[in-house]
Amino acid sequence: MSANPVRNGAQALCDGLIGQGVTVCFANPGTSEMHFVGALDSRPQMRCVLGLAEGVVTGAADGYARMADRPAVTLLHLGPGLANGLSNLHNARRAGSPVINVVGDHAVDHLALDPPLASDIDSLARPMSDWVHRCVPGEDLQDAAAEAWLAATRHSGVATMILPADLAWSPATDGLRAPLATPSLAPVETAALRRAAAALQAPGRCLLLLGGHALRRAPARIAASIAARTGADILAETFNSRIERGGDAAPIAKLPYPIRLSLETLARYDRIVLIGADAPVAFFAYPDKPAILTPDGCEIVTLATRRQDVVRALEALADAVGTAVPPAFAAAETALPPGNAALTADIVSTIVATALPEGAIVVDESVTSGRAFFPVSQHGPAHDYLQLTGGAIGIGLPLATGAAIAAPGRRVIGLQADGSAMYSLQALWTQAREGLDVTTVIYANRRYAILQQEMINVGLPDYGPAAARMFEIDNPGLDWVALARGHGVEAARAETAAQFADLLRASLTRRGPFVIEAVI
């Protein structure tokens, strides 16, 4: 396109994104996106990262947003391409991650012919988007891109633009507009602040439940000092976008996932103050179990939602109720096993926690296996901790990929269940191609362990062999060393604690990705 002095629509759209500071594109393009791809040659500011499946693309955009605190753009191919990426967009939306999707569509006139690849992209996009916009002829696509950025940023969510191919290849007006300003977060309301302060000062037990940005280092420390002064407890939500932990971070436990434990945990509270968190409900309904996790009569006060300014909210709350220095926590006892011990999930998690390098980014999609990691790592070096947020398993490997793109120089460590890793294992190829410093630990238990537990929770503990076969993935067993190498990623298998510890340590200082299959 260098010979053409007039921008086309795809170039204008790119310019609009770049103008807003969107400089990473995760892509799996097709024919209808060719002009966007063509625009890359003359827009070196836009780094384009190829994923070999769309779940990689959207999950990486989520991971990027969580670490960069700004959106990447995805490039997806019509309805089916978007569809393949929706489950990780669901997770991104639940994480409050800003993501911009550019979904190509057929040329406007072509769509009327119902060609084989046509589908209702708008209907597909809406459930997993906070904002959907179909570009129309004559529209200024640089402006449209800036509006998409604004929507993703303002909603902390998913903004989807549908771009017909003919708009991408048609000449666009020349634009040198000033970028849009970053929207400010909605401030906390005075009444909410007063109610939260009253809840903390009333008799009885009170919980501060933190989510979203309240789990970053500075606001969480304010929350801890409020708790120290008022005698309240603190918990994080069960599934969190990003927790800044370790170092001088306030130690904050998570509300447990298993319904029995979450009910038990919350039973003691008379009042709960939500700070960037939602009122706790069961992840699933179960026969004969409550769906609302808080006890009857528990008062729930929202200080700030995830989309409000939780930092200012906490500062204001501290002003209202005062603060105190939180008690020093003794480091948890970390009993490392003998080197020849056979691996268990807990041993793997403990070794990772004790070997954590300063500044690591931990991506946890270990599902049932990695629960020992969180308490042990609390008092280790400073690190970020990213989780599956929306329950759509298969985000771990893509999330790690996007986080590594956003934070070069920091080691990413994926704690990865084998069953969920299989949904988007293609992310390993992107890690190899981009030379990303990601260590993936596969908890190879060769089953959907969570479903074995859920059969009990739903009242079917005595299931037989036909059902059991749906939870076992051991025949044949997946060979993660071969799978990783097939994608161009070096890998090794560990069967003892010493083997695992050696492989993990070696991986942390090398460049590029590495996979450890921890046979548990």
Next chain:
Amino acid sequence: MSANPVRNGAQALCDGLIGQGVTVCFANPGTSEMHFVGALDSRPQMRCVLGLAEGVVTGAADGYARMADRPAVTLLHLGPGLANGLSNLHNARRAGSPVINVVGDHAVDHLALDPPLASDIDSLARPMSDWVHRCVPGEDLQDAAAEAWLAATRHSGVATMILPADLAWSPATDGLRAPLATPSLAPVETAALRRAAAALQAPGRCLLLLGGHALRRAPARIAASIAARTGADILAETFNSRIERGGDAAPIAKLPYPIRLSLETLARYDRIVLIGADAPVAFFAYPDKPAILTPDGCEIVTLATRRQDVVRALEALADAVGTAVPPAFAAAETALPPGNAALTADIVSTIVATALPEGAIVVDESVTSGRAFFPVSQHGPAHDYLQLTGGAIGIGLPLATGAAIAAPGRRVIGLQADGSAMYSLQALWTQAREGLDVTTVIYANRRYAILQQEMINVGLPDYGPAAARMFEIDNPGLDWVALARGHGVEAARAETAAQFADLLRASLTRRGPFVIEAVI
């Protein structure tokens, strides 16, 4: 559930499906589907096949339907699980394959709490479904399942049931209803028959364009005898659900995909009679190229749509215009290369065509690489030929998986582009677990070759390195032997004609799946 004399909703739903002859379930279940899974133990008539990603599940259901001529059911986990399967449901819908989806959802009351996994499943389902039904409390789920079967069968398409978890676990009424009868296909209209006959008998050049069931052996032979009598030509559509070929089948070429060739092919016709086919339109719009592939003034007559009775339509047309014995075709020259020749896509395709066993099922998602296969195989032994229909790449491995389940004892041969194989490589594990007789030939050209061609078609032949990087998947190269073995499938690499021919022949007589990476 064996201790419980009262059926629950999931069991009633299973019974409804089994009553209609739906006996294969492709599944990737989660918590909300546990009672369906639990029902399997007491319903041994339902064979449940696990896929490790939902694109495998839905693509296998498509392959099953194409070979069994009846629907399988899929079991999918809420919105994200459905979303992951949508692209292959898009292909199934475009193939006219009957498929029934059972998508679990949260319990009715739970949905109102907007738990993390909640999403608008209906909005996701509609674009890729011909029928969507959300089950409601009090509904008879055995009847609902039978209605879903009827919808999938009548539409030759995708019927999606959304099943809230509490309806699955609640007691259901006891039912011993008579199954619904198979709906009859809409007959051809007299006026359409008259117009088609007139088109064939008028002066000028006429084309019979066949699609859907018209490409099965018997109707295609009728079409060929009509053509022999009237001097018309015959073509199949570019992308077809299933063609019965070889043996005594009428040799029928396909309308070519590349826009230049398809325009050239159709330019000579004055009239086109559509028999189970759609009026030919370009797959994509391109700048400065027409979207309607037929020349100006070409008369298009629809004898029968894909959902009408094309067999009876062809019989009636034969009665109206007469038939003649088609000319015998000389077998195409098949020049096999010397054994030490380096592999090319055409050599691979030619060797497969010449080694084809009687009764093989060929699944072709070779995209740009396998074009030599089709003409050479025309005069070989009888076989079925299945293609990507909706343009959503990534169906090949799942399609082969489902076809093998539907047709035990027949060898399935996948002609598989490497780029598209990556979208759903997890199908290999299902092939290994179920011991399916599938040989997959990977055309390892390590690029998205079709996009390199499409850049030229859209007018960007001089693209630079940033764009080129989006079409190359050679750094690192995918190792398909390792990828296959990682999934538990034996595999080998071929770099010469002799190596490939030896591996192919050996694979055809063994039991279970095998992958050949053909380095081209």
